Amino acid sequence: MKVRKVSSKFVKPLFEGDPPSSLNSGYCIPLSVFDKAAFNNHMAGIYAYRPPIPPNATIELGLRKALSEYREWAGRLGEDESGDPVILLNDAGVYFVEASADCTLHQAMPLSPSPALLSLHPSLKGAEALVQVQLTRFTCGSLALGFTAHHLVADGHSASNFLVAWGQACRGLEISPRPMHNRAIFVPRDPPLIQFEHRGVEYMHKNPNQVNPHPPFEITPAADDILVHKAHFTSEFLVKLKATASSENADNRPPYSTFESLIAHLWRAITRARGLKGLETVTKIRISVDGRSRLRPRIPNEYFGNLVLWAFPSAKVKDLLDEPLAFAARIIHQAIAEVNDSYFKSFIDFANYRVKEEGLVQTAEMEKSFHCPNLEVDSWLRIPFHKLDFGGSCIPYIFMPSYFPIEGLIFLLPSFIGDGSIDAFISLFQDNLDAFKRLCYSLDI
Missing domain, CATH: 3.30.559.10 (Chloramphenicol acetyltransferase-like domain)
Known part of the structure; x- marks a missing residue:
């Protein structure tokens, strides 16, 4: 399977009426304590759809509408004046790639876990955008959708809510339920009550050998x-x-x-x-x-x-x-x-x-x-990733993690x-x- 990139661009939110007043004001959302403990990398999944499939323009328009409700995905990671990590709500956009494959989806199926999957979504290395999308059309008219999302912004449950909203927007429906954006709800107690050991669990010293100077396995696999x-x-x-x-x-x-x-x-x-x-x-x-x-x-x-x-x-x-x-x-x-x-x-x-x-x-x-x-x-x-429905009969018949x-x-x-x-x-x-x-x-x- 050979995949050729046809075009790429940054897709920005589409707002009804005037854009938010915070668009150019440097407005940002501090990461919560749970965000800061999450994996600091993109996760990637692959969808497959059989025809008939809406045109790429329809899928892109739905994405822009969904981003107006989930602006965090269109932003960038940064730091505030104190050096703490934040999401900059600058609407810089989602990286959006259109591509084509030189075979039918049936010839590429079953999509087995192999390095070939990496050609169906943008690279995870050095990605600046917090969400990346790749639409790959096959010669039979089928579509592979590669989706990557930065884990510091949201977990799998939240990412799936966004994907459901994207499908709703493509079908001309109102996005429901709307996301709850307040990350400041996790307030520490005064005085704090730390009942459990969290060192070596969610957090560790920068040099883990301070805790475990003799790791049981020394393996350096290719x-x-x-x-x-x-x-x-x-x-x-x-x-x-x-x-x-x-x-x-x-x-x-x-x-x-x-x-x-x-x-x-x-x-x-x-x-x-x-x-x-x-x-x-x-x-x-x-x-x-x-x-x-x-x-x-x-x-x-x-x-x-x-x-x-x-x-x-x-x-x-x-x-x-x-x-x-x-x-x-x-x-x-x-x-x-x-x-x-x-x-x-x-x-x-x-x-x-x-x-x-x-x-x-x-x-x-x-x-x-x-x-x-x-x-x-x-x-x-228990995460409804399979509910990314672009309308009509365009529901995924495969969803899987990348390689x-x-x-x-x-x-x-x-x-x-x-x-x-x-x-x-x-x-x-x-x-x-x-x-x-x-x-x-x-x-x-």
Whole structure:
């Protein structure tokens, strides 16, 4: 597949009536404590549409209308007079690329996790725009939409709200619900109540060796040593997996969720495939936890920004592999449950009173090439990315992450089959992939 760039430009918001008075006044929005702790990079996803598809001009017009409600995406990152990070609402625009491919989409399908995906969206390196869009037309009339968004501005939930609004604008509908833009709602308590340890969790010293002077693994893999594999888990397999994980629940406790059961299974399968059996080392998982439903009072779903912290279930490799699946599921369940209202409020106090004073930096970063012996899970199971509807029959029949060859990184998405099955995009060292393929569909690991 060869992709040729036809045109590129910056697309700016289209306002009804006069533009906001703050357009040229240097108006900015300070990043919240959750924004500052987020990944400082772009995330990218790929959509695929079959014809008939509206012309690019219609999709661009809808984008401009949506940006009038989500002006942050058309701005730029900067600093205020105190050197604190802010979003400059200067309406500099979204980077918008039109491109063409030299084949049909069917010939490029299935869109497998490979470097070829990188040609379907603008480069993530050195991107100044906070959102980038690429529309690639195939010879059959199909469309691939590559979308990238800067994570410091918003989390996946907020990004999906914007995408839904973009589709509504393309269909001539009123954008609903409208975003909630107030990032100043996370006020620290006076006096602060820091009940939990956040150093080494969300934040760390600039030199991590101050905390861990002897990392357990010294691996310097080449980029081509890491492959991204797509594993499809049927609804039937997931039902059996959930039953197995919950089989040892006592006292009428509810069964573990499908998510908890699947992550427990993948944790064990990947650990065994890595050949870590018998090691006393500790393996852990970073799992995103949305704070909208956990904070009290509850934060509305239309809040625009980052509102995510992480659970870090951990276990010794030996225990993880010697104990049954229920052992891993229980650890995951407990770790997620502990990221509750008290934990989120403790983080707000810590981030306001300790981070700058101690010169700490966030632990969330995408520059590393591997996580072994750990995992990083990015779940999109409850995020409605699939609702980017441009009108008529133009609804996506594929949505997937771009190509991120970071060993130990997992993306979970609902399958577009629509039957409750799940697709997992898993990055592993090439030497471990065959073993993982043999293990991943077995209930007896």
